[in-house]
Amino acid sequence: MENVVSVFSVTRHYGEVTAVDQLSFEVFPQEIFGLLGPNGAGKTTTILLLIGLLRLDEGSVQILGVNPQLNPRRVHQSIGYVPQETNVYLDLNAVDNLWHHAALYCEDLSTVKPKIQELLHLMSLWERRNDPVRTYSGGMKRRLALARTLLHDPDVIFFDEPTLGVDVQGKHVIWEHIQKQRELGKTFIISTNDMMEADQLCDRLLIIDAGRAITLDTPENLKAGLGQDIVTLQTSLPIEQPDEVFQGMNIGAVKSLQPGLIHFEISHAERWVEEIINRVKDNYHLEAIRIARPSLDDVFLEYTGRGLRD
Amino acid sequence: MKRFALLLRNEFKLFRTAIPVHLIGIFQPALMFSLIALVLVTPTFEVQMEPPVTALEEQLFFAMKQVGSPIGQPYIDPVVVETSNDQEVQGGQIIRFERDAGRETAVQQFGLIDSNMVKNFRNRLTAAALLIWNEELGGDAITIEQEPWLPRDISYNVYFGMAMLPLAAMLASSLIGAFLTAQEFEFNTIIEYRLSPTSRYLLIGARLFRLSLTGLFSGLVLMVVIGVMTGTWPSSLGGIGLILLAVALIGSCIGTLAGLILQKTLPAFLVGLTFSFFTWIMGSAFGLSSGFSGLYEAVSRFMPNTYAVELLFPIYYRVNTGSSLQAIILLITVGGVLFLVTNITYQSRVLARS
Numbered sequence: 001m002e003n004v005v006s007v008f009s010v011t012r013h014y015g016e017v018t019a020v021d022q023l024s025f026e027v028f029p030q031e032i033f034g035l036l037g038p039n040g041a042g043k044t045t046t047i048l049l050l051i052g053l054l055r056l057d058e059g060s061v062q063i064l065g066v067n068p069q070l071n072p073r074r075v076h077q078s079i080g081y082v083p084q085e086t087n088v089y090l091d092l093n094a095v096d097n098l099w100h101h102a103a104l105y106c107e108d109l110s111t112v113k114p115k116i117q118e119l120l121h122l123m124s125l126w127e128r129r130n131d132p133v134r135t136y137s138g139g140m141k142r143r144l145a146l147a148r149t150l151l152h153d154p155d156v157i158f159f160d161e162p163t164l165g166v167d168v169q170g171k172h173v174i175w176e177h178i179q180k181q182r183e184l185g186k187t188f189i190i191s192t193n194d195m196m197e198a199d200q201l202c203d204r205l206l207i208i209d210a211g212r213a214i215t216l217d218t219p220e221n222l223k224a225g226l227g228q229d230i231v232t233l234q235t236s237l238p239i240e241q242p243d244e245v246f247q248g249m250n251i252g253a254v255k256s257l258q259p260g261l262i263h264f265e266i267s268h269a270e271r272w273v274e275e276i277i278n279r280v281k282d283n284y285h286l287e288a289i290r291i292a293r294p295s296l297d298d299v300f301l302e303y304t305g306r307g308l309r310d
Numbered sequence: 311m312k313r314f315a316l317l318l319r320n321e322f323k324l325f326r327t328a329i330p331v332h333l334i335g336i337f338q339p340a341l342m343f344s345l346i347a348l349v350l351v352t353p354t355f356e357v358q359m360e361p362p363v364t365a366l367e368e369q370l371f372f373a374m375k376q377v378g379s380p381i382g383q384p385y386i387d388p389v390v391v392e393t394s395n396d397q398e399v400q401g402g403q404i405i406r407f408e409r410d411a412g413r414e415t416a417v418q419q420f421g422l423i424d425s426n427m428v429k430n431f432r433n434r435l436t437a438a439a440l441l442i443w444n445e446e447l448g449g450d451a452i453t454i455e456q457e458p459w460l461p462r463d464i465s466y467n468v469y470f471g472m473a474m475l476p477l478a479a480m481l482a483s484s485l486i487g488a489f490l491t492a493q494e495f496e497f498n499t500i501i502e503y504r505l506s507p508t509s510r511y512l513l514i515g516a517r518l519f520r521l522s523l524t525g526l527f528s529g530l531v532l533m534v535v536i537g538v539m540t541g542t543w544p545s546s547l548g549g550i551g552l553i554l555l556a557v558a559l560i561g562s563c564i565g566t567l568a569g570l571i572l573q574k575t576l577p578a579f580l581v582g583l584t585f586s587f588f589t590w591i592m593g594s595a596f597g598l599s600s601g602f603s604g605l606y607e608a609v610s611r612f613m614p615n616t617y618a619v620e621l622l623f624p625i626y627y628r629v630n631t632g633s634s635l636q637a638i639i640l641l642i643t644v645g646g647v648l649f650l651v652t653n654i655t656y657q658s659r660v661l662a663r664s
Binding site: 072074077092099103109271 | 312313316317319320323326327382497498499501502503504505507508513660663664
């Protein structure tokens, strides 16, 4: 599988500060690749370096086999970029914003009109297409920004904080659109510090902090790597010898929290939950069972610490 | 061509992002001209006077009526008013007559008027007195003859308005250009331009052409206002259009440069405003620069408005004032150089990686 984006030891300094430090990663076709990090981690700087808006101090980048630092115009023809702050013309309507983009980006202007109609329908903006963008909600503005980027049919889309300031319903709509576009062949590189977004949307996540790559994996593997699931059991009769009761399940050390309340670690708890219930329900009168799984929040805090980033 | 037309259409649609600035830029010169022409520029002064009683006083009254431009425009309109001696003259002036032992004196009493108006009254009344004096002297009179250069008398309003035409083109193009360009940075829409694969010459060209057309429109609005108010119309609409377009191109470049360099709307707007008014005042705004001091004339040679006025003069007055060819070459050269400078600045401020 040929990489869509290849990043080798990219470094960028701002005076004494190293904003991006020896960053290397690859993005595959039709992937939704997430840059996850706290505020000031270097996510936006990384995107700006990748699309050639910032100069590299060290390293190299290839997008679809082209170096954006050497041949930015060729790269810009095949990428789309949606910045963190939605940069549409607020006093123009959606149609005029899209025509503005078309004049700057679209090679074949004869196909623009039907494409605009299609995108406005797709993004559920058709009914409001003639209203000034100033009157749109945050989610509508983000959808318009995405529609604008899709207008010139780029292969790779860089989406900086896709749902920043968007309500829950709006977030889900934008995620659906991103996933739909991925199915149509687009590759997305998004930056986020929204754990739910990173977890639900991204195929792989690169956690960066202070400009450095901390870890890179799928959300599932990142969570799994943090530890096993924790099972908590509440029974009316205390389980005297839990090692015997749960023999063959390969559980970790059992801790008794209070009489009738214990917890232990186990891999893939969902596979064992029925068996656990069967073994304790009759003899110990099971009252409650709870399974806790490490979240991406836990992963994030584990890797980036709990210190405030302002 | 299709892309350029679309870019141009988009540029005009950006009108909606800065409506007040467009209104100020386009209509301010016409409004300013209307107010100044109506209120300030009046060649014929009303001079109030007590009813003349003696023969000499009658003589002064008729001499005042005769004072005027060589071509016949009156400078004084004597108005006889009945007043008591102790009545105050608050807003203007009045001529009263004093008769003392056979000596008659016309005393002009001023109210709240400035020294410039006092000078204007003095010039006009001196001219009236000279007429009486010359009649007395007969063959020994000091004869002053003024030969008009222009074939017909055109009011000062027309010159003033004509010299404002380049201001109109400059103001609209530079103000709007500065504001729209700086606004792209403030709203971050400049990113769209930074990543665009379209040639920068097309992008800049569309913006400058749109601004130049806006400047031209502002000039044409003023031209119509001048025509309606003074009854004077240019002999060549095409000529006016080309001159104003050249000035507007210069204004467009200055405004766009201010926006690109300052990247903030207010300072860029002020640069456009200051540049427009400076080049207007120093560029033959109140009379051909050759009629002013050497320093003014020297400075005015660096103002595009000076050359524009020299080119507009024959269109309004049917008389050449200088080398039209030189003025045309200068305007085109300055416009061309500024177009290149704007492109280079766009490259360094927008496209270059930081």
